[in-house]
Amino acid sequence: MRVGQATVFDPDQGVYSGVTAIVPTPLPGVRSLPAGFHVANGYGKFVGATQLLELGELETPVLLTSTLSTFRVADALVSWVLERSDRPVRSLNPVVGEINDSWLSATVARPVTSDHVFQALAAADAGPVAMGSVGGGTGACALGFKAGIGSASRRINLRGRTVTVGALVQANMDGILRLPGRTVPPESLGLPGAGPTSAQGSCVVVLAADFPCVAAQLSRIAARGVIALGRVGAAFSHGSGDYCLAFSTDPTTTGNLEPSELDTVFATAMDCVEESVIDALLAADTVTAPSGRVAHALPHEVLQV
Secondary structure, eight states: OOOEEEEEEETTTTTEEEEEEEEEEOOOOOOEEEEEEEEEEEOOOOOOOTHHHHEEESSSOOOEEEEHHHHHHHHHHHHHHHHHHHOOOOOOOOEEEEEEOOTTOSSSSSSOOOOHHHHHHHHHHOOOOOOHHHHHTOEEEOOOOOOOEEEEEEEEEEETTTEEEEEEHHHEOOOOOEEEEEEOOGGGGTOOOOOOOOBBEEEEEEEESSOOOHHHHHHHHHHHHGGGGGGGTTTTTOOOOOOEEESSSSSSOOOOOOOHHHHHHHHHHHHHHHHHHHHHHHHHHEETTTTOEEOOOOOGGGGGG
C-alpha cells in the first residue's frame, strides 16, 4: 500500500485542508480487490459506499478530504483512473471519505482542487506515512486536541507466514481522550478544547491487509476498526460520521480465515487503529486560526505519566 498527500494550507486566510491518497499495490492487471465496509454512524459523505457494501470490491485508490471538497475530489479521481486505463471504462466506483474540518477551516468552502488530487496520487509511495496536520487531516481536531492523519501497522503470524495489517486514520471526532487508566480532557492540562462545542466531527478508518481474505470477513474486520475508536474516547455522537473500509491487497477471493485467525486479526486491527489515533494527536502542531480559534497539540509529556 502506498500513501500520498497534498496539503492545502493558507494561515492568512484560515484555510486548513487537503487530500490523502491511499493507493493499493496489487498484482499487475488486477481490476479490483476484496473489500469490506462498516458504518457506525452515517452522518457523513462517503462516495462509493453502497457499491462497496453490495459487491465487496475496491476498484480505485481511496481518497480522504474535507466535506464540501468530497465531490470535486471524486470527480478528479475518476479522471485519474480513466487517463491510466488500458481499456474502455463504462462503470467506475470512486471511493472518497471526508471529515468536517470547518471549525478551523471556515473561510473557503471548497479549497481542494483536482490539481491537489493529482499531486497526492503522484506522491504516493511505500515509505513512512506523514502524520498529523497533513493532507486530509490538515484541519482535523479530535478528542479536544489538534489531530489529523495517523497510521500504524503490525506484523503477525498467519498460517505459518508473516503478514501485515496496517491502519490509516483521519481523526476528527469528539469525545474525551482515554489513555491507560485515565481520561485526559484538555481542561485537565489547562488548555481550551479544540473542535465544535456541539457533538459533531467524523472519523474515517482505512485498514489494509496483505493476505487473502473474503469481503464478508473484511467487513467484520472493518467493524472492529470503528469499535477501536471507542478505546481512545470517541463519543460516536449524532453529528459524527464514523466509517471504516478494510481491504486486502491480495486479489484472491477464497481466503476464508478460521475463527482463531479472525480473532488474531481483529485484535491486531484494533491495536493499529488505537495507535493511529494517538499518533495523529502526537504528530499534530498547535494551530491558531485567523478567527482566534486555537487547536492545541497534545503535550507529549502526557504519555510519560
